Amino acid sequence: MSLRSYILTRIILALPMIFILLVVIFFLLRIIPGDPVLAILGGKAPLEVIEQKRHEMGLDKPIMVQFFDYLKDVFTGNLGTSTLTNRPVIEELKDRFPATLELTIFAFIIALLIGLFWGAESAWRKDEPLDIGARVYSVLLYSVPVFWFGLILQLIFASYLRWLPVGGRIPAVTSFEVRTGLYVLDAIMSGDWKGLLDVLRYLALPSITLGMVTSSIFLRMVRNNTVLILSKDLVKAARARGLKKRVVLYGHAVKNAFVPIFTIIGMQFASLLAGAILTETTFSWPGIGSYLVMKIRYRDFPAIQGTIIFFGLFIVVISIIIDIVNALVDPRVRY
Amino acid sequence: MAKNEGEAVLRAENLKIHYKTKKSYVKAVDGIDLTLRKGETIGIVGESGCGKSTFGQGILKLLPQKTKYYGKLLVRDVDVTPLRENDMRKVRGKVVGMIFQDPMTSLNPITKVEKLFYETLEEHNPGISFNESREVTAQILQKVGIEPRRMREYPFQFSGGMRQRVMIALALVLNPDIIVADEPTTSLDVIVQAQILNLLDELRQSYNASIILITHDLGVVAEMADRIAVMYAGHIVEQNEKEKIYYEPKHPYTKLLLKSIPNTNPKDLELTFIPGSPPSLVNPPIGCRFASRCPYKMSICDEKEPPVVEIDGGMVKCWLYTQGSDNQ
Numbered sequence: 001m002s003l004r005s006y007i008l009t010r011i012i013l014a015l016p017m018i019f020i021l022l023v024v025i026f027f028l029l030r031i032i033p034g035d036p037v038l039a040i041l042g043g044k045a046p047l048e049v050i051e052q053k054r055h056e057m058g059l060d061k062p063i064m065v066q067f068f069d070y071l072k073d074v075f076t077g078n079l080g081t082s083t084l085t086n087r088p089v090i091e092e093l094k095d096r097f098p099a100t101l102e103l104t105i106f107a108f109i110i111a112l113l114i115g116l117f118w119g120a121e122s123a124w125r126k127d128e129p130l131d132i133g134a135r136v137y138s139v140l141l142y143s144v145p146v147f148w149f150g151l152i153l154q155l156i157f158a159s160y161l162r163w164l165p166v167g168g169r170i171p172a173v174t175s176f177e178v179r180t181g182l183y184v185l186d187a188i189m190s191g192d193w194k195g196l197l198d199v200l201r202y203l204a205l206p207s208i209t210l211g212m213v214t215s216s217i218f219l220r221m222v223r224n225n226t227v228l229i230l231s232k233d234l235v236k237a238a239r240a241r242g243l244k245k246r247v248v249l250y251g252h253a254v255k256n257a258f259v260p261i262f263t264i265i266g267m268q269f270a271s272l273l274a275g276a277i278l279t280e281t282t283f284s285w286p287g288i289g290s291y292l293v294m295k296i297r298y299r300d301f302p303a304i305q306g307t308i309i310f311f312g313l314f315i316v317v318i319s320i321i322i323d324i325v326n327a328l329v330d331p332r333v334r335y
Numbered sequence: 336m337a338k339n340e341g342e343a344v345l346r347a348e349n350l351k352i353h354y355k356t357k358k359s360y361v362k363a364v365d366g367i368d369l370t371l372r373k374g375e376t377i378g379i380v381g382e383s384g385c386g387k388s389t390f391g392q393g394i395l396k397l398l399p400q401k402t403k404y405y406g407k408l409l410v411r412d413v414d415v416t417p418l419r420e421n422d423m424r425k426v427r428g429k430v431v432g433m434i435f436q437d438p439m440t441s442l443n444p445i446t447k448v449e450k451l452f453y454e455t456l457e458e459h460n461p462g463i464s465f466n467e468s469r470e471v472t473a474q475i476l477q478k479v480g481i482e483p484r485r486m487r488e489y490p491f492q493f494s495g496g497m498r499q500r501v502m503i504a505l506a507l508v509l510n511p512d513i514i515v516a517d518e519p520t521t522s523l524d525v526i527v528q529a530q531i532l533n534l535l536d537e538l539r540q541s542y543n544a545s546i547i548l549i550t551h552d553l554g555v556v557a558e559m560a561d562r563i564a565v566m567y568a569g570h571i572v573e574q575n576e577k578e579k580i581y582y583e584p585k586h587p588y589t590k591l592l593l594k595s596i597p598n599t600n601p602k603d604l605e606l607t608f609i610p611g612s613p614p615s616l617v618n619p620p621i622g623c624r625f626a627s628r629c630p631y632k633m634s635i636c637d638e639k640e641p642p643v644v645e646i647d648g649g650m651v652k653c654w655l656y657t658q659g660s661d662n663q
Binding site: 232233234236237238239240241242243244245247251252255256259329330331332 | 392395397420424425426427428429432433435436437440441442443444445446454455458459489491502505506509
């Protein structure tokens with residue numbers, strides 16, 4: 001099977017999954033307490049105003065009619081209009097997605113670097129202080145809620161030391177041209193180094209928070225799998241040829257240790273997104289996560305549904321990319 | 336066959352290798368003397384846990400860091416027992432090459448064969464280009480009977496026997512003086528076993544290398560070795576030329592070991608075995624370590640460790656052959 005048809009198959013297989021997600025979120029939203037009309041108008045609005053608004057929003061139709069209307073819209077690529085802002089949900093998601101992407105990419109890089117190097121070195125020095133430190137670190141950070149950890153970092157680095165901003169993404173107006181929406185990239189493309197530093201200062205705390213929490217899982221996986229591989233003959237054989245530690249550890253042990261890790265890395269990315277929702281809220285990061293939380297507060301059904309579907313699609317895309325990278329690392333993988 | 340006059344490439348003098356477990360040290364190799372001469376093949380035989388693999392890996396100091404080495408282990412006149420990791424790396428591959436038991440697990444399955452050779456060559460000849468490395472690789476692969484174009488493939492694409500050929504080529508590519516082959520054919524089927532053994536023997540001759548062949552398979556050593564050292568519970572209990580070991584074994588353990596080789600004679604289908612099991616190597620007995628299983632046991636055997644006696648051109652570590660013992 002070629003790569004192209006593999007990707008196509010994966011996307012087709014993802015469609016039923018997205019559909020189920022859509023059904024669940026649609027009905028779940030209508031089961032939980034809270035009325036979108038009241039959330040917008042407030043409890044003291046006159047009854048006829050409420051009824052009129054309900055009619056405008058189409059919420060007076062039978063629920064199945066609402067559902068099929070929505071389904072029709074989704075399959076024609078229309079995620080509806082936000083009941084709160086009256087803007088198309090797709091537009092709003094487009095505006096906010098780069099912020100989330102930037103945050104998750106940096107968090108992912110931080111998690112990967114900590115997990116990879118600390119995990120590999122711990123495995124090499126099993127049961128030595130570095131390894132014990134890694135185990136304590138990963139248990140602590142795995143059990144700490146991400147928002148609490150974020151608050152603590154805020155308290156230390158923003159409130160006491162005043163090294164970094166408490167939250168937000170950029171002071172006010174960007175000093176560089178926004179092309180991709182990924183400010184780090186935009187600043188580099190404009191050659192605006194002062195702007196880049198500013199962007200990084202805002203990005204630092206949220207991405208470190210999310211990255212460190214995610215790294216706890218990576219660290220454990222890399223360490224445990226590498227310990228397993230290090231006990232195998234291929235490592236002894238590599239050493240028996242006189243190879244240096246760097247080659248033995250990273251070129252042979254970690255490379256093989258990553259094979260099983262790749263299969264669960266996609267799922268880890270899903271939990272990274274879940275963490276992003278909390279991180280964004282903690283740091284007022286204007287991404288999709290904080291958007292979702294705000295929309296839930298106002299019972300903005302189309303926006304919530306749209307965001308969830310978007311998350312679903314995003315995870316599908318990421319897991320396909322990870323599968324492709326996996327195939328590059330492990331030649332045994334066939335599509 | 337006797338090669339007692341060649342230059343010694345490896346010499347163990349009262350070598351002890353004690354490795355650490357959670358609580359204690361296992362005295363896996365506990366005072367052995369052995370000399371390997373140029374061009375010679377020594378077979379080291381013994382049952383599982385007798386210390387033969389520990390000795391093999393100890394030559395390259397591949398054992399866990401906390402392992403302790405006592406006595407001397409001279410590899411081409413350099414005592415390696417005090418050497419640290421960085422100095423040891425220069426010995427590994429270059430002076431002593433190693434072949435492992437299971438080529439399915441000893442070759443990194445997801446690194447291309449040409450890359451395995453390149454990183455090995457590059458380590459010992461810094462600055463070698465990838466193309467030069469490929470040329471060398473092509474030559475050595477040809478020698479072990481693998482088409483050079485297959486160097487672009489991954490080890491997982493090779494069969495077991497072919498992988499072991501790659502492993503052998505990889506161990507020989509730096510032209511080492513000594514090859515340690517730790518159960519090189521145990522995981523292969525019988526026909527491939529013979530091919531691999533013949534290949535090893537041919538290569539030994541053309542490279543004028545010496546081989547330490549570690550195995551529990553007496554058939555394998557019969558085929559290849561010049562001399563045989565029989566190990567039991569951390570000691571070499573007997574060593575001599577191959578023929579002497581097979582036709583005139585001295586040590587009771589050797590005798591019983593040879594008797595327990597299964598044969599295909601339909602009139603003799605009963606399997607012979609040695610009752611009992613080897614002693615713990617954490618706290619080995621003070622006397623002879625084989626005493627508890629030995630049919631010729633005397634009272635002295637439990638009290639004092641037997642000395643090494645030179646006899647019939649070889650050596651045996653048994654009270655039966657000391658002067659003044661008149662039991663036999």
